[in-house]
Amino acid sequence: MTSAAPRLRTRAVVLLGLQAVVLLGTAVWVALPGTSSALLTAAMTLVGAGVFALLTRGTAQAALWARTPAVLLEVLFGITGIVFIRGGVAGAGVPVVVVAVATIVAVVQALPGQRTGAR
DSSP: OOTTHHHHHHHHHHHHHHHHHHHHHHHHHHHTTOOHHHHHHHHHHHHHHHHHHHHHHHHHTTOGGGHHHHHHHHHHHHHHHHHHHHTTOHHHHHHHHHHHHHHHHHHHHHSOOOOOOOO
């Protein structure tokens, strides 16, 4: 592991952790009306926050299992951001795309995977 690796991992952990916290806050905000629809949406958002919390923990421990699900979720968030932008909500879409791309780069650099030597 190079001297830059802990810094790269810290960046990935911070980005994933912030997304977990944002989803947690969103779940609370969505649940405020108290309707069954709002509570169901809040429950699904809490599950998402839990997944991001697990990915944050896995990335902090340099667990390779965290790489693929983290990248996949960020690709989905990036697509969601693009849909926002195309729908005229660039104020929400652009930050989502920027964070998704930054997180993908950070996770891939922090958890580079294993080299098999095969060509």
